């Protein structure tokens with residue numbers, strides 16, 4: 387009497403779980419298809435070589451120019467800048483939390499840092515305009531501080547909670563026995579941290595970094611607000627830049643449907659997708675490479 | 683025992699973890715170039731006592747220690763003394779084999795680097811330490827292999843090699859054979875007996891036969907106190923305390 391009912395519930399649940407799984411894959415596939423389809427439409431009209439080597443992005447000019455280089459350089463500048471700031475700061479903070487801070491201090495600091503992740507990107511972008519921008523302008527003597535550096539600092543702030551949390555978990559998960567072995571041969575805390583704990587936690591730390599990079603590359607609102615969005619070819623950290631994400635966000639709203647310009651935005655979105663894909667695959671590769679020392 | 687002067691000793695030691703009184707007025711001595719076994723039921727404080735001698739408790743903020751620990755009449759907890767120096771002189775092999783997640787070679791090389799032993803000497807020291815620990819023949823062709831791929835017994839011998847490579851004066855061993863098969867256990871016992879001519883050895887063990895096979899002196903602990911200490915043969919054959927008698931004859935613990 388009871389068994390059929392339970393089996394029926396079991397079947398229904400299984401069906402439900404399976405269909406949600408398929409739905410997720412279908413959505414993913416749909417997005418990928420839409421990206422590639424529209425990108426193809428773009429390349430039927432614009433030569434790939436012009437797209438890759440063109441140094442100007444000016445779709446509404448005459449002639450319209452679709453060079454992705456300035457956007458690519460902008461995105462790279464902002465992302466690299468953010469990582470240069472966030473990686474050492476993030477790993478340092480994680481190491482401090484897990485190895486040096488007492489349990490009381492950690493109990494306050496860690497939730498505070500995690501809370502930083504909940505700040506909406508608009509609010510962070512706002513901070514860039516009213517606080518960081520004038521600050522940078524004052525230091526450099528420029529008229530405003532909306533540039534690559536501003537965006538990089540903000541993205542670093544946004545990537546930090548992820549990097550700190552994931553890296554701290556990785557460091558914390560290293561068994562005490564490794565550390566004791568290190569202290570046992572006469573190493574001090576610093577040597578143990580640098581030569582044993584961090585290398586042992588490398589897969590987790592790399593995962594943390596990759597998650598941080600992923601967040602920085604894909605972030606739109608903050609860079610849109612903080613980097614000035616000048617369409618000129620980016621000259622450096624103290625100049626206004628226009629990232630791929632910002633370009634899509636700015637132009638998608640006003641572009642006529644199914645024009646070359648419309649297709650071009652999908653093309654740069656595909657490039658962005660490739661970027662994040664490569665970052666993820668590199669991360670995976672390094673994680674596996676380090677894992678070989680851990681398998682018991 | 684008269685020809686073996688005391689190398690390491692503890693005097694009136696008390697230790698608390700928070701409010702928990704774990705070692706109660708413990709006094710012990712370990713003679714030079716002898717093997718001393720620490721026995722007693724689980725939780726009686728053997729590991730805790732052992733770890734005092736290379737100051738491993740410095741790392742746990744809730745541990746509080748009083749009393750005196752002497753190595754060659756020098757107080758191990760003196761203000762002027764360097765912890766890392768203490769740990770180099772008093773090496774430790776842990777209860778569970780804990781090689782670093784690095785190559786076999788690097789596992790020993792690490793301690794040498796930390797202690798500023800010149801590069802030119804390291805290769806020889808590593809080879810020698812692996813030979814002394816009877817693991818050389820098994821690993822000589824694959825020194826770059828991850829140490830975590832070794833068997834449990836090989837890992838434990840590697841950990842012993844890591845310790846002897848630094849030429850400590852005392853080696854503390856916390857149940858080094860607890861995770862091993864009888865054959866690996868015998869190999870390690872053989873190794874320990876050979877090491878005694880160069881080192882002073884303290885070994886924690888739950889294995890009464892092992893204590894009798896290798897230890898010159900045995901100390902029996904119960905609930906954080908030393909109940910009885912003496913020559914191994916005497917302690918096992920003519921225990922002075924009833925509790926010791928019950929324990930070594932397997933009636934409790």
Ligand SMILES: Nc1ncnc2c1ncn2[C@@H]1O[C@H](COP(=O)(O)OP(=O)(O)OP(=O)(O)O)[C@@H](O)[C@H]1O
Pocket residue numbers: 699702704722723724725726727728729730731742
């Ligand atoms: N870091 C710690 N914090 C709090 N209590 C601890 C800590 N380490 C050990 N203890 C307690 O101290 C007592 C002695 O532990 P210890 O590890 O020294 O026992 P042991 O004799 O080595 O036992 P076993 O034979 O099982 O290894 C136990 O009651 C244990 O719960």
Ligand SMILES: [Mg+2]
Pocket residue numbers: 728729730777856
């Ligand atoms: Mg123990």
